[in-house]
Amino acid sequence: MRALRRRLGLISLLFPSYAWLAFAIFAPLMMMLVFSFLSDVPIGGRSVHWTADNYTKFLSKAFYFKLSVKSIRMGLLTTAFCVIVGYPMAYAIAKVIRGRWKSAMFLLVILPFWSSSLIRAYSWIIVLRQEGVINSLVLAFHLPPGSVSILFTFAAVIIGLVHAYLPYVVLTIYVSLDRIDDTLIQAAQSLGANRLQSFLRVTLPLSLPGVLAGAILTFIPSTGSFMEPRVLGGTSGTVIGTIIEDQFVSVFNWTFGAALAFILLVVVGIILAASAQALRRAQVFSIGGR
Amino acid sequence: MRRLTPASFVVYAGLVLVFLYAPVLVMMAMSFNRSPLYQLPFQFDLRWFVALTHNQRLLQATGNSVLLALANMVVATILGVMTALALARHQFRGKTLLNVLLVPPIAIPWLILAIAMLLLFNFVGLGRGLPSMFIGHVAVSLPYAVFVILARLSGTESTLEEGAMSLGAGPWTTFFKITLPLMLPGVIAAALFSFTVSFDNFVISYFLAPPGVSTLPVEIYSAIRKGFTPEINAISTITFAFSMLLAVFAVRLVREA
Numbered sequence: 238m239r240a241l242r243r244r245l246g247l248i249s250l251l252f253p254s255y256a257w258l259a260f261a262i263f264a265p266l267m268m269m270l271v272f273s274f275l276s277d278v279p280i281g282g283r284s285v286h287w288t289a290d291n292y293t294k295f296l297s298k299a300f301y302f303k304l305s306v307k308s309i310r311m312g313l314l315t316t317a318f319c320v321i322v323g324y325p326m327a328y329a330i331a332k333v334i335r336g337r338w339k340s341a342m343f344l345l346v347i348l349p350f351w352s353s354s355l356i357r358a359y360s361w362i363i364v365l366r367q368e369g370v371i372n373s374l375v376l377a378f379h380l381p382p383g384s385v386s387i388l389f390t391f392a393a394v395i396i397g398l399v400h401a402y403l404p405y406v407v408l409t410i411y412v413s414l415d416r417i418d419d420t421l422i423q424a425a426q427s428l429g430a431n432r433l434q435s436f437l438r439v440t441l442p443l444s445l446p447g448v449l450a451g452a453i454l455t456f457i458p459s460t461g462s463f464m465e466p467r468v469l470g471g472t473s474g475t476v477i478g479t480i481i482e483d484q485f486v487s488v489f490n491w492t493f494g495a496a497l498a499f500i501l502l503v504v505v506g507i508i509l510a511a512s513a514q515a516l517r518r519a520q521v522f523s524i525g526g527r
Numbered sequence: 528m529r530r531l532t533p534a535s536f537v538v539y540a541g542l543v544l545v546f547l548y549a550p551v552l553v554m555m556a557m558s559f560n561r562s563p564l565y566q567l568p569f570q571f572d573l574r575w576f577v578a579l580t581h582n583q584r585l586l587q588a589t590g591n592s593v594l595l596a597l598a599n600m601v602v603a604t605i606l607g608v609m610t611a612l613a614l615a616r617h618q619f620r621g622k623t624l625l626n627v628l629l630v631p632p633i634a635i636p637w638l639i640l641a642i643a644m645l646l647l648f649n650f651v652g653l654g655r656g657l658p659s660m661f662i663g664h665v666a667v668s669l670p671y672a673v674f675v676i677l678a679r680l681s682g683t684e685s686t687l688e689e690g691a692m693s694l695g696a697g698p699w700t701t702f703f704k705i706t707l708p709l710m711l712p713g714v715i716a717a718a719l720f721s722f723t724v725s726f727d728n729f730v731i732s733y734f735l736a737p738p739g740v741s742t743l744p745v746e747i748y749s750a751i752r753k754g755f756t757p758e759i760n761a762i763s764t765i766t767f768a769f770s771m772l773l774a775v776f777a778v779r780l781v782r783e784a
Contacts, residue, residue: 250613254606254669261666262632265643272646280649326543329536344778345544351774353727355744356763359751360550363557461636468751478638485642485734498639505635
């Protein structure tokens with residue numbers, strides 16, 4: 238009787254949340270897969286039939302292949318810059334800066350999580366545009382006008398994306414660096430390793446899980462982004478994400494949009510599945526010597 | 528490596544913070560600038576903030592955003608408490624699976640989730656609108672709420688609750704007298720974060736907003752695409768400052784506990 242009541246209690250605690258997720262996340266994803274194989278949206282009594290046209294359209298046109306490559310390049314560049322810029326930052330907070338400054342720096346890195354990514358992307362327009370702040374500075378220094386107009390270029394999109402995802406990378410690397418026992422590093426140095434050697438052979442390998450986690454957290458959303466490319470890239474910002482947006486807000490080819498989104502979802506799934514393995518391996522590696 | 532002194536790391540960290548904050552600070556400064564073209568020299572003026580008070584569309588969108596964020600905060604936090612309690616205090620088969628199921632709403636790009644929702648909600652006749660946006664917002668903020676509360680709960684002992692139960696307290700008394708006070712900082716942090724996730728949510732609202740109904744981020748996006756006005760700077764400045772205030776409050780709360 239008690240066990241039964243406990244069981245019922247457990248179910249009533251869990252059911253509402255998972256029913257909500259089932260209705261708002263998992264059922265929609267299934268529906269998206271089904272719709273991607275239809276000729277039209279089966280809403281309002283329209284006659285539809287099963288077809289793979291949406292996928293053959295994607296596979297047969299060079300345009301979509303080029304865009305996919307561009308989107309992946311966008312994700313990879315964003316990830317690379319985030320790791321290169323973020324690692325020394327995380328190292329500074331975890332291992333160099335101490336005391337009050339350390340917690341202040343940490344707070345300043347995580348604060349952007351609480352702000353709107355749209356507003357942060359928008360703020361770059363003001364900095365990068367032709368009449369913007371950078372150009373005013375250029376004019377002030379008597380450089381030729383218009384020489385630094387990078388708004389609505391691919392570079393502007395990358396800057397916006399790095400700005401958006403850098404805090405995630407710094408945070409994940411910081412967490413893995415902070416866990417490393419300083420005595421390990423001291424031990425390496427007392428055994429004759431110089432600072433570079435102890436960094437390359439102790440600190441860096443132990444922090445790789447954090448680097449990997451940050452890279453995945455950056456690569457997935459930046460490859461599938463549409464807002465930053467749209468706001469900062471203009472016509473040079475056309476990527477898979479913006480094409481998907483178009484299918485729903487201007488072209489109204491919902492089933493093709495569903496197919497594109499499903500292809501993106503498969504890519505995301507493969508990366509997550511592959512990295513779950515790698516992450517676990519990295520974790521084993523990080524237990525240190527075992 | 529020998530040349531990398533602590534001072535150089537501090538300088539580097541400072542530069543990264545400039546990269547993170549300078550654009551928003553420039554935007555905030557420009558919202559107080561008289562020139563609509565962001566021209567310098569800077570002339571202090573509150574005209575863009577005054578203009579906001581006459582912008583009915585923006586005011587209405589702000590009302591929708593606040594309403595959605597509050598409703599989302601209440602529901603996501605309650606569901607989050609229930610789920611976190613079950614996951615932290617009960618042992619059962621399938622727990623790992625339930626934990627894993629909380630990841631997709633966070634890991635899958637919101638663009639994909641938003642259009643998937645749009646398709647299903649249209650198919651079942653719910654269509655676009657504030658109720659659909661609300662369902663979507665709760666779905667993506669719930670996992671964050673669960674993780675924040677779970678982190679707090681796993682740091683506390685269940686022995687206190689067992690003690691209360693063995694002394695004759697019922698499950699509800701135990702919950703309100705022991706468990707809730709224990710996890711309260713986590714619950715408040717989860718509530719504030721859920722509020723922010725919804726208030727700042729652009730992608731899901733954008734695809735689920737019918738013509739004529741919008742939220743603040745959706746309104747800002749369409750204004751940016753139509754050609755930007757300094758009014759956007761003013762509303763963005765207010766929104767950003769408000770988010771930062773909430774964040775600092777939440778971080779303090781979690782740290783003091």
